[in-house]
Amino acid sequence: MEGPSERSNHTFETEAIHAGEEPDLDPGGTGDLVSPIHLSSTFAMDETGNPSHGYKYSRLGNPTREALDRRVATLSGADHAMTFASGMAAIATTCLTALESGDHVVAFDGIYGGTKVFFDEYLADHFDVTVEYVDATDPEAVADAVVPETALFWMESPTNPLLKLCDIEAIAAIADGHDVLLAVDNTFATPYFQRPLALGADVSVHSTTKYLNGHTDSIGGAIVTDDDAFADRVRFVQEYALGAMMPPFDCYLVLRGSKTLPLRMRQHEANATRVARYLSEHEKVTAVHYPGLETHPQHDLAARQMDGFGGIVSFEIDGGAAEARAFVESLDLFTLAVSLGSVESLIEHPVSMSASYVPEEERLASGITDSLIRAPIGVESADDLIADLERGLEHL
Ligand SMILES: Cc1ncc(COP(=O)(O)O)c(C=O)c1O
Known part of the structure; x- marks a missing residue:
């Protein structure tokens, strides 16, 4: 298979094994082929209080998580990936980053039930966000549901459990025309079978619990985007507001699982x-x-x-x-x-x-x-x- 994006010099198969895990061959480096699991919650500072090795505190940055973030970004053909403690944490962080009170969301009526519960029983109740569900197998239904307050299209393709699809490229064109953010849950397809950003989506999310890890032994999620400003806001929400980052041991498991x-x-x-x-x-x-x-x-x-x-x-x-x-x-x-x-x-x-x-x-x-x-x-x-x-x- 071709590389995940024009920026990648290698095929998907090669990137799945190597991206994010270049051996540390610097003097003093250990040469590990596999990313070590950095469990430290905090990192030593020099006498001026600056981080001596680039890391301060694991919520703000962790070398094992950064290795996984680079792997997921590369495989998704994206500039940025941020990994989370669950798929739901990635979904909630996307929405709480993208939306303001009073906003309107157009969502595919076939989306994952947990996302629907989050929309209906949390976003709607606590943040005055209204969500309209449409049969997004028809892109016109998405266009027809847009109102001046619409800020986000939430799509999934294929859907769970009925395997319905939406035309991501057509819906991205509608999103562009209305200045709406398009997020696609790509858990079912994975970046190997579908890359929503290349089809025009602004954000793609994953439950890494599923195929990306693939071995039933870790819960996790990821947000992927090319939008620098959105990525900065997600990182702020992750680091200073919601937390919910993927723990280092799970990062190691997903790094290992994603190779295959x-x-x-x-x-x-x-x-x-x-x-x-x-x-x-x-x-x-x-x-x-x-x-x-x-x-x-x-x-x-x-x-x-x-x-x-x-x-x-x-x-x-x-x-x-x-x-x-x-x-x-x-x-x-x-x-x-x-x-x-x-x-x-x-x-x-x-x-x-x-x-x-x-x-x-x-x-x-x-x-x-x-x-x-x-x-x-x-x-x-x-x-x-x-x-x-x-x-x-x-x-x-
Ligand atoms: C399509 C889809 N998205 C998101 C999630 C939520 O992921 P997690 O269970 O890792 O929080 C799931 C879980 O089944 C899912 O099927």
Whole structure:
């Protein structure tokens, strides 16, 4: 694959291994190939009180976090990346940096449920910010929702759990025309399969908990941008207002995990494609949602906007909530758990798990039916995964 941006001299695969982790070959340096985990909360000053080695206090700057920030920025083809204690911390910091009381947000109606809770039960209640949800699969719906107070478009593509897409380039043009900031949650696609800034977005956010780390052992998030002024404001909010930076040990884990991001994403996608094709031919499966299938309503957009279709497949089975629950509980290799983006295959029934708090009418309107099942496909053997699904479907 090509490099993540024109600024990069290397391919994505090479940058994933080396960016941010150049060995320290200076006299007195240790030559470590792998970034040490700098756990110190504070750093020694010289007698004038100046930081003698460039660092003062770990909330304000930490060498392990800076290494990860450089890795994420390089892979995203961006000038700036800031890493956080969770994806939600990155999302909240983006919004609290971008918005003022009285502002209006236009959001994709398919966004991650946690973001929606933050918008509805925190931003709206405490900051007098109004959020309007639209079906952003149609860019005109985004344009139509703009009012003079609109300050932010909040998009996600593909969405969780229905794998809907929005046309980032078209929505970026609308944002530009109205002087609105466009933020895109790129957690599902990762920078390997999609780079929103190159498509015109101002900000891209990630839950690094998912594919960027990829091994189910760290919670984290990232904000990525080319906008120097916005990056400065984010750093101020992170360092002096909200904190919520990624701890050094987690930075090390994401530095380690992200080295294999290209290998893992290719395998996630190959497995997801086989699983999606298998499910779409099964008589007990009534719908399959995967952007890589030609039957996906936005398959052409996915092929144009993304470099790969990702690793998450959602599907509906013949039956209701009881059958869906029985099915997900009957599997051996797929672990019944929320989250996604790790080497292990997971499975969940949104109605009983991640979307259980969403009122029935609202979730049905957004397409989350009783029999919807979400399966983040891992990197095990696709043969074994399909055999597990086959056993489960036979018992239905
Ligand atoms: C698309 C998306 N964005 C953001 C988040 C929140 O990330 P975190 O759990 O790391 O706070 C999630 C979590 O599932 C997600 O799926």
